[in-house]
Amino acid sequence: MKSSILITGGAGFIGANFVPYFLEKYKEYQLINLDKLTYAGDLANLSEIEENHSRYTFIEGDICDRVLIEELFNKYDIKGVIHFAAESHVDNSITGPEAFIQTNVNGTFTLIDVARKYWMNAPFEYKEEYKNCRFHHISTDEVYGTLGDTGLFTEETPYAPNSPYSASKASSDMIVRSYFHTYGMNVVTTNCSNNYGPKQHKEKLIPTIIRKALTSEPIPIYGDGKNIRDWLYVLDHCKGIDLVYHKGKEGETYNIGGRNERDNLYIVDKICTLLDVKQPLKGGKSYKELITFVKDRPGHDQRYAIDATKLETELGWKADEDFESGIVKTIDWYLEEYR
Ligand code: NAD
Numbered sequence: 001m002k003s004s005i006l007i008t009g010g011a012g013f014i015g016a017n018f019v020p021y022f023l024e025k026y027k028e029y030q031l032i033n034l035d036k037l038t039y040a041g042d043l044a045n046l047s048e049i050e051e052n053h054s055r056y057t058f059i060e061g062d063i064c065d066r067v068l069i070e071e072l073f074n075k076y077d078i079k080g081v082i083h084f085a086a087e088s089h090v091d092n093s094i095t096g097p098e099a100f101i102q103t104n105v106n107g108t109f110t111l112i113d114v115a116r117k118y119w120m121n122a123p124f125e126y127k128e129e130y131k132n133c134r135f136h137h138i139s140t141d142e143v144y145g146t147l148g149d150t151g152l153f154t155e156e157t158p159y160a161p162n163s164p165y166s167a168s169k170a171s172s173d174m175i176v177r178s179y180f181h182t183y184g185m186n187v188v189t190t191n192c193s194n195n196y197g198p199k200q201h202k203e204k205l206i207p208t209i210i211r212k213a214l215t216s217e218p219i220p221i222y223g224d225g226k227n228i229r230d231w232l233y234v235l236d237h238c239k240g241i242d243l244v245y246h247k248g249k250e251g252e253t254y255n256i257g258g259r260n261e262r263d264n265l266y267i268v269d270k271i272c273t274l275l276d277v278k279q280p281l282k283g284g285k286s287y288k289e290l291i292t293f294v295k296d297r298p299g300h301d302q303r304y305a306i307d308a309t310k311l312e313t314e315l316g317w318k319a320d321e322d323f324e325s326g327i328v329k330t331i332d333w334y335l336e337e338y339r
């Protein structure tokens with residue numbers, strides 16, 4: 001019989017890149033994709049999966065709905081969870097933090113607590129047949145707070161979240177950690193840097209730059225544009241998750257990052273330069289003329305950078321794309337999408 005894995009948030013950016021990759025690679029898995037289809041989820045992101053695929057089921061629902069989650073565990077005999085579902089946009093967490101606490105904190109708690117009860121007999125013991133069932137929690141490097149000009153986040157860096165988004169993710173990481181230490185549950189957590197690539201919601205930085213450029217609108221850049229992020233092509237993140245899900249040590253956390261630190265000015269400049277060649281503006285103008293600096297985001301972290309040594313040395317992960325190759329693929333995808 002095929003093993004059923006519950007994927008949450010599979011209609012969002014990273015989940016919708018992960019699900020087709022995982023479905024294709026592991027023919028022995030049945031994937032159950034649970035997604036609430038908030039503004040950030042879109043089934044069109046999964047249109048490459050054939051209708052009535054025999055190993056794929058989509059369920060519209062909320063990770064906070066305990067009755068539904070219990071039903072899913074019983075109906076599909078869930079043997080693993082890969083948990084992407086979250087409210088994920090920092091700006092939205094500033095204007096409306098409540099949904100972040102609800103989904104990211106309460107939702108993660110509900111999910112892992114149902115998994116514990118389903119997989120374990122008594123509070124501290126696994127049922128024999130569920131010993132290898134794993135709960136993989138997907139998290140962010142934003143839980144570590146901000147860096148100065150030097151240094152990198154390692155798995156030992158103390159948590160210091162600065163936005164309601166990162167605080168809610170930090171809380172969910174701690175809940176997952178506690179289920180390992182208290183109940184001996186087989187959990188792993190991955191903390192990844194900023195992703196980019198196909199299917200990202202239009203509100204995020206790189207899709208915004210491309211979209212505004214192509215519609216000749218001002219391209220907004222926060223503050224002085226000097227904030228630095230460590231950019232990772234989304235499929236490299238998916239491959240890292242795959243490795244950790246299958247080979248990571250239980251109870252451990254793994255940082256995932258591509259060693260591609262770039263500031264926002266570099267990103268916008270690079271995208272405009274590539275677009276100037278791929279889709280030139282009339283009159284020899286450059287898309288760079290559309291760049292507009294706007295008031296900075298409150299509590300805007302200055303710099304994030306990941307040390308992925310643990311994942312690289314223990315599990316042999318390496319990013320296939322650097323920023324220069326990944327951004328070309330990304331722009332080509334959006335040019336096709338917006339055509
Ligand atoms: P996203 O916002 O694009 O997608 C989130 C998905 O979760 C959507 O499909 C949405 O409908 C679903 N969802 C939201 N609330 C839900 C709920 N209550 N119940 C069920 N489904 C719900 O996010 P993303 O960028 O794909 O991020 C996925 C995960 O990866 C998140 O946990 C995020 O914190 C983490 N992460 C993201 C990045 C990044 O750069 N995007 C980096 C590191 C970690």
